[in-house]
Amino acid sequence: MPHLNRLAIPLLAVALCAALSAADAEAEYQAALQALQSKNYSSALDHFEAALKVAPDSLKYGSEYRMAVIQAESYDRAIGFLEELAEKHPRAAHLHLNLGFAHVDKIPAAGSITQVLLANAALDHFTRSLEVSPTWIGLYTRGNSYLFWPKIFNRTPLGIADLEKALQMQRKQSPRPHHARVYVALGDGHYKLDDLKKAKEIWAKGSELFPNSRALQKRVGSNGDELEELIGQGYNPNLRVDTDLKELWSNQ
């Protein structure tokens, strides 16, 4: 019994600390949202960073932080902060994911060569995330990122491979609206490899499963130049990619 007591007290302390930390992180997150409402970006970013220091692997905090960073146009601050955090928490898969997205978020604001460097760095971070934990969001994200690369770099097949794995993974789960994205991207990948038939099959299959997906509807219903334009716009590096991950926790 004394032995048990000796063990229980530290365990209790650890649990209590964790609970307190989670509460602290949530408090910082709420404070960040409040600051954001009053467009006090500097304060909002401070609070988001405080929350992430406590909960570095929080996909939600990281995503919301990046959305605030985009509004504040403080891309380098976010990259620097998340890089430092990732060095301290190398096993935090979602942190690597958000770090990759932080690079993606800066792309539309960068020059053409810097865009290449950012896109490549983002891929590295997505890969780190998958090495730690091969999640659906990690596979979808990296797979989709490969599709942005011009054909000359021959990265589309790598994207298709990731997206196929994401598809297998989501088939084992109950369907969620964001799963439609994999069908969109996978079809786009085959389209980019000039396999229109396969692309159309995948979009059609996705559309059956997710009839409310406008992206799939458009692809199924478009042909020729219209489809080319649709796909081209979707992968234009000068247009901002929506990297808000809210969909993951708001569409359960």
Next chain:
Amino acid sequence: MKTWICLLLAATAAGPHLGAEGTGTGAALRFEEVGAQAGLRHIHSTRRFAGKHADVLRMFTSGGAAAAVGDFDNDGLEDVFVTNSDNGMPNKLFRNLGGFRFSDVTAKAGVAGGNDPNSIVADALWFDYDNDGWQDLLVVRFGTPLLYHNDQDGTFRDVSSASGLDRFANTIAVIAFDYDRDGLLDLLLGHYFKDVNLLDLKQRQVLPDNLDNAHNGGGVGLWRNLGGGRFEEATQKAGLAEHSGWTLDAGHGDFDNDGHPDIYLACDYGTDRVFFNKGDGTFRDATTEALGGFDTKKGMNAEVADYNNDGFLDVYVTNITDEYMKECNMLWFNNGDGTFTDLSKETGTCDTLWGWGAKFADFDNDGWQDLYAVNGLRSAGEKNYIPVLFEMIITPDIDFSDVANWPDIGQMTWSGYQKSKLFRNLSGEIFRESSAQAGVDNDLDGRGVALADFDRDGRIDIYQTNADQPALLYRNTTTECGNWLALRLVGDPRSAWKGMRSSRDAVGARLSLSVQGQTLVREVQGGNGYSGQSSKIVHFGLGAAQKVDSLQIRWPSGRVEAVEVPLNSFSTILEGKGLVRKMPAETSDGRD
């Protein structure tokens, strides 16, 4: 015969309507490539370097295929000087014999030189620096410039050493303009690399230090014409010395309509700049407020024209838009308040691939200035350089400025086999790409565009230079075209107007032509546009209009004169004297 058709249609076009699509015929632009039979098939050679960085340095200096149009013998026909760049390779001077026939007069003229073991010819310019009424020639180099005085007998004399133009620089562009309006044409030189001798490399860090925002380029050099054949550098004094970008082109124009010529600098690796002339011999860097900040694009060309006939000069800059890079060109619409808005996407002029020279001209005389743009970096073997280059670019902490870090290109292609673009201006709001229909969709590695009405038939022709490839001469054979005017302006440098004077070339003179409720504005240019100097003769297309309501000239001196000139002819206007000579268009194309 085609000339007759054009003139006949111009003369009989039903009703005056300089509206949408000008003549209202919707006729196609047409060109015929006649370089070989015209005797103007010059083949440019880029400089080949020695040593272990030879391949990379050749690639970085492959921009020097240039042409300058000017009437050096005052016979009324526009002649062509065209550059070469390899060691010992001659530049060429072609005399226009009329009827689309040219004769190589380089040897007699004595202007072949310039490519020696320490210098690479990169651009050229005709200008009358001493106001003697004869076009002199400036050849700029990666080296020191060469100034040739026109001795008025078909020969030229090298007066470089006496001119004071003695500073070594890696000059890729030059324009002549009279920034201080003293009646003497000054020179603005655009320098690409900083002032290191690439042919005797002592340091490896000579390439851009940042590929989107480089500040280790050569900047510009402003040389004030003192008269008596002497120039002095005024870069610092004029407020242009802070610019340290990789200048590829310079364009002048009175952007704010205050009578003083302003400057746009197109720069590689970011940092285009616009400078407003303060009227006191200095310039104000207005980049931030005028352009909304510094860009990160690969600016190649600075062409100035009022493309939408609103009375304000706009600027067209080519950049790189390709499979792997989506920069988009910039068509800087002049808002008239000292600011510009990029409307390249809205007007359909965004994408000319790897752009180089581009020029506005009214090719069908419908009253709207069309746009011809050449492109392509290097057309070679099947293997593409981009993936190889990519590996270098993503190397962590790589020093881009170190020439040793850049992979050799060998026989690889880099943005090659790209087709030139011809944009037809549809009433100033949108352009329609028409290169294939017009017959100008060549896939050579274009560099410069020089425009002139070589056969004096009232239609603007095109001369295109290409790197390591033959130049092209496109004869304008558009059959359904509108009325037109061509004006040669001669300033009077001896006569001051409120303390200001015009140079004899009248560069900077502004012409405002009212027709059918619109005002068309042109300025006499001193070499705007990358690697191509167009004719200084000002051309107006008039559509179906049978008369001009008014034509006003604001001379560089500030004197304003109204003149009346006949349609469909070449007129010469002397400052203070009005129309002194008119010549009808040539009525034979030399073949009929």
